Amino acid sequence: MDRSEAARPLFFALGENVCERLDIPPIPLPVRAGREREIFGPDGVALDLLLDELEGYLIDHPDERIFYRAAGSRLASIVGIQLGEEGFHDMAAHYFELGLALDPENLSLRSTYALALQGAGRREAALRQYRFLLQQPAVSIQPLIWILAARLFLDSGDPLTACQILKQCAAFMPVDNEFWELYAEARQRSGIDPWLAPGQKKSAPEVKPAVAPEPKEHEGRSSKMNICPACGKPGKPNARFCGSCGHAL
Numbered sequence: 001m002d003r004s005e006a007a008r009p010l011f012f013a014l015g016e017n018v019c020e021r022l023d024i025p026p027i028p029l030p031v032r033a034g035r036e037r038e039i040f041g042p043d044g045v046a047l048d049l050l051l052d053e054l055e056g057y058l059i060d061h062p063d064e065r066i067f068y069r070a071a072g073s074r075l076a077s078i079v080g081i082q083l084g085e086e087g088f089h090d091m092a093a094h095y096f097e098l099g100l101a102l103d104p105e106n107l108s109l110r111s112t113y114a115l116a117l118q119g120a121g122r123r124e125a126a127l128r129q130y131r132f133l134l135q136q137p138a139v140s141i142q143p144l145i146w147i148l149a150a151r152l153f154l155d156s157g158d159p160l161t162a163c164q165i166l167k168q169c170a171a172f173m174p175v176d177n178e179f180w181e182l183y184a185e186a187r188q189r190s191g192i193d194p195w196l197a198p199g200q201k202k203s204a205p206e207v208k209p210a211v212a213p214e215p216k217e218h219e220g221r222s223s224k225m226n227i228c229p230a231c232g233k234p235g236k237p238n239a240r241f242c243g244s245c246g247h248a249l
Contacts, residue, residue, distance in 0.1 A: 002208060009030035009031060009032050009033070009053070009057055010030070010031050010032075010033055010036060010173065011024055011028035011029065011030055011031070012029055012031055012036065013028045013029070014026065014029070014045065018045065022074065022075070022078060023074060024070070024071045024074045024075060025070055025071050025123065026212075027067070027071055028049060028067070029053070029054060029068075029071070030053055031050070031053045032053060032056075033037075035049070036052060043051055045076055047078060047079050048074065048079050048095070050075065051072070051075055051076060051079055051098060054068060054072055054075075054145070055098055058072075058102075065101075065102055068102060069102045070103075070105050072098070072099065072102040073099040073100075073102045073103035073106055073109060074099075075099075076095045076096060076098045076099025076100075076102070076109070077096070077106075077108070077109050077112065078084075079092075079095045080092040080093070080095040080096040080099065080112060080113070080116060081112060082120060083095065084112070084115065084116050087119075089116045089117075089119035089120035090116075090120045092112075092116040092119075092120075093113060093116040093117055093120055095120070096109060096110075096112060096113035096116055098112065100113060104167070104245040106139075107133060107136060107141070108141070110129055110132065110133060111129075111133060111141045111142070111143070111145050112149075113129055114129035114130050114133065114145075114149065115145055115148060117129060118148060118149075123152065123156065126149075126152060127152065127153070127156060130149045130152070130153070130249065133163075134161070135171060143169045143172040146165050146166075146168070146169050146206070147165075147166070147173075147179060147182070148183065149165060150162040150165040150166045150169075150182065150186065151182065152162075152248050153165065154185065154186055154189070159185075159186050159189035160190050160192040162182075162186040163186040163187055163190045166179070166182065166183040166186055167183075170183065170236060179185070187204055215234060
């Protein structure tokens with residue numbers, strides 16, 4: 001067997017039960033000769049290695065990308081999510097990129113890609129993906145992913161976008177205190193009036209005790225005409241001294 005024959009891929013179809021469990025179409029997938037034992041082991045199929053084979057095959061056969069669109073993007077999603085759950089965010093992002101190269105309109109896949117970028121500390125790249133998703137007319141994304149996106153926007157100095165995201169999630173998080181605290185922080189930093197979480201009572205406004213005004217000098221004296229006790233002549237109302245004799249009234 002010459003090198004060209006050795007490099008020629010073999011094609012393997014996953015079992016029907018595996019395809020049903022993974023929700024992928026039962027199509028033959030390329031594997032280079034000599035790699036099949038490593039990929040199809042006694043413990044199951046190494047999906048990440050299978051995707052590596054598919055990636056290499058499509059580099060040489062780009063015209064077949066459409067044929068592998070559904071199966072490849074689905075496998076990329078499965079492998080990426082598993083790696084992300086295990087903490088391998090950079091590797092997860094790589095497989096999500098492979099899936100998006102096959103199915104760029106897959107918004108669910110793009111949302112998990114953004115999450116992987118965020119987990120890997122690639123903040124600017126994650127923000128670009130989240131902004132792309134926010135521009136789509138109808139996006140069905142898990143609320144928990146949006147909450148993490150809102151936290152990233154808030155930490156990046158964009159509280160208004162964080163507030164808009166959390167507003168859309170509010171209907172799904174009625175009893176999550178951390179969510180409402182994050183929402184309140186986003187509103188506060190956006191300059192929006194304070195907002196009360198469900199069950200939180202509005203504090204009564206502080207009422208200051210009424211202070212009686214100090215009486216003016218002329219208050220408390222009768223406004224009736226004064227009669228001078230010395231000369232008996234009438235004085236002006238509220239006058240302190242008699243206008244005729246000067247006696248104190």
